[in-house]
Amino acid sequence: MLMMLVAVGLLSLMDGGLKLLAARYPPLQVAFLRGASSLPFVLVWVGSSVGFASLLRVRWPLHLLRGVIAVAMMSSFAYALRTLPLSTAYTLFFVAPLIITALSGPLLGERVGVARWLAIACGFAGTLVVLRPTGEGLMSWAGLAVLAAATGYALSAISVRVLGRSDSTQSMVFWLLTLLSFGAGLLALPGWVPIERGDAGVIVGVGLCGALGQWAITEAFARAQASVIAPLEYSALAWGLALDLLLWQQLPDAITWLGGTIIVGSGLYLIRRESDESAIAARAATDPPA
Numbered sequence: 001m002l003m004m005l006v007a008v009g010l011l012s013l014m015d016g017g018l019k020l021l022a023a024r025y026p027p028l029q030v031a032f033l034r035g036a037s038s039l040p041f042v043l044v045w046v047g048s049s050v051g052f053a054s055l056l057r058v059r060w061p062l063h064l065l066r067g068v069i070a071v072a073m074m075s076s077f078a079y080a081l082r083t084l085p086l087s088t089a090y091t092l093f094f095v096a097p098l099i100i101t102a103l104s105g106p107l108l109g110e111r112v113g114v115a116r117w118l119a120i121a122c123g124f125a126g127t128l129v130v131l132r133p134t135g136e137g138l139m140s141w142a143g144l145a146v147l148a149a150a151t152g153y154a155l156s157a158i159s160v161r162v163l164g165r166s167d168s169t170q171s172m173v174f175w176l177l178t179l180l181s182f183g184a185g186l187l188a189l190p191g192w193v194p195i196e197r198g199d200a201g202v203i204v205g206v207g208l209c210g211a212l213g214q215w216a217i218t219e220a221f222a223r224a225q226a227s228v229i230a231p232l233e234y235s236a237l238a239w240g241l242a243l244d245l246l247l248w249q250q251l252p253d254a255i256t257w258l259g260g261t262i263i264v265g266s267g268l269y270l271i272r273r274e275s276d277e278s279a280i281a282a283r284a285a286t287d288p289p290a
Contacts, residue, residue, distance in 0.1 A: 004220035004229040010213035012086075012239030016247065017206040019081040021199065027082075028188035031074035035180035037207025038214070042177055045215060046170045055174055058167045066159050066172075067179025071187070073152030074180060080145040085250040087240035091260035092130055092146040094234065097267045098123040099154035107158055115273060119266045126262025129255060169218050231271055234264050 014034075021030050046052060080089050098120045104110040112120075131143050156176075163172055195203070220229050237260070244250040252260070 001220075001229055001232060003216050003223065004232045005235060007213050007216035007220055008233060008236050009239055010209045010216060012236050012243065014206050014209035014213060015081070015086060015089075015240075016243045017202045017209065018078060019086055019243075020202055020247075021206070022078045022081040024196070024199070025193050026188060026191050027075040027078040028071075028184050028191070029193060030078035031071060031184035032181055032188050033203055034074055034078075034206060034210065035070075035177040035184065037203050038210040039174075039177050039181060039207075041207060041211030042170075042174055042214070045211070046174055050168050050170050054168055055171050058171050058175065059163060062159050062163050063167075063172075063175045064179065066156050066163075066176055067183055069152045069156050069159075070176055070180040071183040073149045073156065075184060076145040076152065077149040080142040080149065083140075083142045084146065085240070085244045085248065085252060087237060087244050087250075088130070088252050088256055089146050090237050090240040091252065091256060091263065092127065092143060093150045093153070094237075094260070094263045094267055095123055095127050095147065096150040096153045096157075097270060098263075099151055100157050101270055103154060103158055108161065116270060119269045119273075123263050123266030126259045126266065129259030129262060131259075132255060173214055173218075231268055234267070237264070 018030060018034060021033060025033070046055065077089070077093075101112060101116055102120050105112040127147070131140070160172060241251065
């Protein structure tokens, strides 16, 4: 649990750095900087754990698909960070677990019961509250960009469930960052903005926090049940609020708080229900027959 809290904190600091960069560079260039700045640290991790040979024994089609999704996801999130407070972006992004559950049925063949569909519907209702379709919310490209990023994250997470059956965590992280860097960098070339020397520290910080955060979250899920530590992801909202207040003197309004409470509550319900169902299934598998 401590490792998960550390991971969330590091990744939140990374997002704070991305928001600083997003104010000065195009979204695709920020996406490139996110991937490229973490690659050297990830290479050290790969070399000291599984070795570089394992990087070639992967399922290429799914990795290429994840790379395309990563470019779209990171550029959308960077675009949103140019105008949205970090805490508001996190509030909308928390809809991702609901999207994962909704897509796990048609894409993975998993059963999604009525109770879960009701929780998903409540979560999306909370999203509409945050977006405020009668005012500036739904018409905000930044808000829609966060939803696009959350959808990309959900699709990427579902692909990990499939890739995890054959590929190592190191190969998934390495190829995701490599393809993100290559794809976003290539698309960013026409509108490339020269990088200012003063931003070097922020870029290195983004890379270091991103790499350490990825390592920490991998260790957390390896050492504890997902249902126990997954709710700790919502601690990112506290980090977002602190960074918004310290760096940009911004805080969400009351309507955003209301919608965020609905979204987080729906996500926590799904996590709790999945935990309960897993426990029931485990008991059924270990109990002797009557």
